[in-house]
Amino acid sequence: MELFLLTLLGLVLGSFISAITYRIPRGLGFIKGRSFCDNCKKSLSWFDNIPLFSFLWYRGNSRCCNQKISIRYPLIEIASVLGIIFLYPNFVLILLFLLTFSILIIDIEHQIIPDELSWLVLFFSLLSPISYPLFSSLFAGFFSSLLLLTLYLITRGKGMGLGDVKLSIALGMWLGVEKSMTWLMTAFIIGGIVAGVLLLLKRANLKTKIAFGPFLIIAFWIVLLI
Ligand SMILES: [Zn+2]
Known part of the structure; x- marks a missing residue:
């Protein structure tokens, strides 16, 4: 029963995430307005909007x-279900997961990190009972973002975006000083491995832009949970 309810919750929140990650980078407003078909712009009925089931029913x-229909919708819904089942009953972490997952999707698809989402993670870390003693937490956020800001300045914005710098304030605050070091190192290692594989497979060349935010977020969760 519990698993069933969590799956339903995951599907509903997953479809919410797939909607906001589509809308925010396109400036379509947060929740306002009915949803419409990405392709012909016709508005959708409730029957087209049932997470996962509509996709399966009409065979995509x-x-x-x-x-x-883009595979992003069922993928985002399934990932949300898995994340929620895995993190339950820690609702603080579930909320953090939903937020960082949205940032990850937007950064992969549009190579931007919306400020409002980074500030939400930051605001949330200030309220969270998990976060470290405030001073240490602030210092970690400051130090992490300073490191990325330095890289941003050295590479003149080519190796790093300002969005990554702002996000790292919030994520650093969640982890505290010691874990932040492990976190940034992990992010660079994962990023390096992925870039290396893409180069080997010739899916990228030295000029290809790859968003760094997803590596920051994946490394963040690895360090937070393991
Ligand atoms: Zn259509």
């Missing part, structure tokens, strides 16, 4: 114009 095609 839209009812309005019979076009392929």
Whole structure:
């Protein structure tokens, strides 16, 4: 029963995330307005909007114009279900997961990190009972972002975006000083491995831009949980 309810919750929140990560970078407003087909812009009925089931029912095609629906929707919904089941019953971490997962999706798809989401993570870390003694936490956020800011300045914005710098204030505050060091090192190692694999597979060259935010977020969760 518990697993069933968590799955439902995950599907609903996952479909919310897939909607806001589509809307925020396109400046479409947070929740306002009914959802519409990405392709023909017709508005969708409730039946087209049931997480996962609509996708499976129509075999991945839209009812309005019979076009392929992006795989992002079911993937985001399934990942949300798994994340929530894994982190339950820690609702603080579940909320942090939903926030950082949204940032990760937007950064992969648009190579930007919306400020409002980074500030939400920051605000949330100030309220969280998990966060470290405030001074140590602030210092970790300051130090992590200073390190990334230095890289940003040295590479003239090519190796790092200002969005990464701002996000690192919030994530550093969550981890505290010691773990922050491990976290940033892990992010660079994962980023290096992924970039190396992409180069080897010729899916990228030395000029390809790869968002760094997703590596920061994945490394953050590895260090926080392990
Ligand atoms: Zn359509």
